[in-house]
Amino acid sequence: MRAAECRLDDFRELVEQTIVADDVAFADRVECGVPIYDAEHLRAAVAGGARDDVLAELAWVFLDGPGIAVFAGAFPDRSVVDRVSDAFRSMIADQHARGVQIGDHYAKPGANDRVWNAIEKLALLDPDAFVAYYANDIIALAAQAWLGPHYEVSSQVNVVNPGGEAQSPHRDYHLGFLTDAEAEQFPAHVHRLSPMLTLQGAVAHVDMPVESGPTHYLPHSQKYELGYLAWRRPEFIAYFRDHLVQLPLTLGDAVFFNPALFHAAGTNRSTDIHRMANLLQVSSVFGKAMETIDHEAMTNAVYRAILRASDAGTPPDDIDRAITATTDGYSFPGNLDRDPPLAGLAPPTQADIVRRAVAERWAPTALAAELAALAERRRT
Numbered sequence: 001m002r003a004a005e006c007r008l009d010d011f012r013e014l015v016e017q018t019i020v021a022d023d024v025a026f027a028d029r030v031e032c033g034v035p036i037y038d039a040e041h042l043r044a045a046v047a048g049g050a051r052d053d054v055l056a057e058l059a060w061v062f063l064d065g066p067g068i069a070v071f072a073g074a075f076p077d078r079s080v081v082d083r084v085s086d087a088f089r090s091m092i093a094d095q096h097a098r099g100v101q102i103g104d105h106y107a108k109p110g111a112n113d114r115v116w117n118a119i120e121k122l123a124l125l126d127p128d129a130f131v132a133y134y135a136n137d138i139i140a141l142a143a144q145a146w147l148g149p150h151y152e153v154s155s156q157v158n159v160v161n162p163g164g165e166a167q168s169p170h171r172d173y174h175l176g177f178l179t180d181a182e183a184e185q186f187p188a189h190v191h192r193l194s195p196m197l198t199l200q201g202a203v204a205h206v207d208m209p210v211e212s213g214p215t216h217y218l219p220h221s222q223k224y225e226l227g228y229l230a231w232r233r234p235e236f237i238a239y240f241r242d243h244l245v246q247l248p249l250t251l252g253d254a255v256f257f258n259p260a261l262f263h264a265a266g267t268n269r270s271t272d273i274h275r276m277a278n279l280l281q282v283s284s285v286f287g288k289a290m291e292t293i294d295h296e297a298m299t300n301a302v303y304r305a306i307l308r309a310s311d312a313g314t315p316p317d318d319i320d321r322a323i324t325a326t327t328d329g330y331s332f333p334g335n336l337d338r339d340p341p342l343a344g345l346a347p348p349t350q351a352d353i354v355r356r357a358v359a360e361r362w363a364p365t366a367l368a369a370e371l372a373a374l375a376e377r378r379r380t
Helices: 008-015 039-063 078-098 118-125 127-134 137-147 188-197 234-243 295-311 316-326 350-360 364-378
Strands: 029-031 034-038 068-072 112-115 151-160 198-204 254-257 275-284
Touching (some): 008 234, 034 039, 039 068, 068 137, 078 112, 078 118, 078 127, 078 275, 118 127, 118 295, 127 295, 127 316, 137 198, 137 254, 137 275, 137 316, 151 316, 188 198, 295 316, 295 364, 316 350, 350 364
Parallel strands (some): 034 068
Antiparallel strands (some): 198 254, 198 275
């Protein structure tokens, strides 16, 4: 693929497609070409035995449909989101106090407030809030629809303050972080594969009316195979600006989208709304996540909170989702001399160990010792 082959007419033909309600049977409505799912209705459908059908529909939306879905009321308990927001604000205040300068991929450094690797920082700062937040079933449903059951969550907090300007339209990780010259060196099938390794998402931590600048999206743009070479071109940027959609969100709503979808944070035209979103980058365990995350430290920090939640009657599925968000769920890379696959095709994972620890009510010191032993076995 070559940047010189990008044709706006080809792009326009794809993005000007439409969907109808029959295409998204579980959605409550289609707004601006984007399916809007009521989270409670999805939960009822899953509980009623339609889980596989829901997963299939979401996969179609992300790949062959508009590439984006909104989940209204993903967090029905606003207090969970508020508690995590308080933790995020504490992190931002700490960065300001220390004079830390935070960069941004697609906006001017310092224009927004950012917290990188917020998932690990939240686990260490407020483990109970972490467990309640990442036990969320809608996050897991979207992630599993696109990536399967063993995924890795990373999180970056983004606060666009009043007056904050819009980002440039772009595609995201992986090939979206390369120059055109670098991207041209990858074969066409890698351009098709790259979006399948990541699911982008965001949870609204405040109400986001349009004037606060919720993210701009261009539905169906993920289907343009030359898109990783097109998004910087002036004619594509101009088309994006003329045809983008913006969807207001309410605190606790979530949006997920294919990382190849052309998108950009909007301009905050309000005078008093500090638009806070928890940006989720959910990675396939078969790829590389963008951020280095110390899952062992997270697990040791969160384990007591997981036990407390379990003892308080939190459903096992919620506990399992929190474990997935905390741990490394893949056996590789490993050291098969030190950690041979004696009981199956692959050695046990961190997630396997933690699930066993919760089931058998290990002491925190016992789990910490086993996690340290696993890390030692994996060492080269």
